[in-house]
Amino acid sequence: MEYYKQLRKYVGHQPLILPGSNVLILNDKGQVLLQxxxxxxxxxxxxxxxxxxxxExxxxxxxxxxxxxxIGALQLCQVYSGPDYYVENSNGDTFYSVSAVYKTFEYSGEILADGVxxxxxxxxSPTKLPDGIMVSYRKFIEDALL
Structure with missing residues (x-):
């Protein structure tokens, strides 16, 4: 079971601090892979x-x-935290996100969406992101690439 789910058994919906990572995977045209x-x-x-x-x-x-x-070599772009990264999920769970954002041009394998x-x-293109991109991810991309 995922660690944060174990914690939820004890704290319910109370705020947690949840660390994580995101990666800007860039192709040879400087485009970023979005999920x-x-x-x-x-x-x-x-x-x-x-x-x-x-x-990492x-x-x-x-x-x-x-x-x-x-993915190969990772370059740390920035770590994001603080009140701007407070989240309240639709189920009432609350947390503060601490996100380490990396970028890389080095990747191998076949791109495959898992369907889950x-x-x-x-x-x-970093300058033509889709309308449905979440605000925090737009900021991560803009700070790292623009």
């Missing part, structure tokens, strides 16, 4: 840290799970 998480809602591959993982371990595991890609966490995967 369609549900129809019309886009984000970057990534997710929450599990016990014993580093931010989390990035690599989540990218593989969500895209089918193995990823509806589709597609490269986009």
């Amino acid at each position: 369609e998480r549900e129809p019309g809602i886009f984000g970057l591959p990534g997710g929450l840290m599990e016990l014993g993982e580093s931010f 371990d989390t990035a690599r595991r989540e990218v593989l799970e969500e895209t089918g890609l193995y 966490e990823s509806v589709s995967l597609q490269f986009f």
Whole structure:
């Protein structure tokens, strides 16, 4: 079971601090790979840290799970945290996100949406992102690439 789900048994909907990683995977045209998480809602591959993982371990595991890609060298762009990253889910769970954002041009494997966490995967120009991209991911991309 995922670590944060174990914590929820004890704290209910009370705020948690949840660390995780996101990765800007860039192709040779400088386009960024976006994950369609549900129809019309886009984000970057990534997710929450599990016990014993580093931010880089989390990035690599989540990218593989969500895209089918193995990633090479990672460059840390920035770590995002604070009141702007407070989230209240529709089920009442609340948390503060701490997100390490990386970028890489090094990847191998076949891009494959798993149909569960990823509806589709597609490269986009950083200056022409889809309307349905979540606000935090737009900021991560703009800060890293523009």
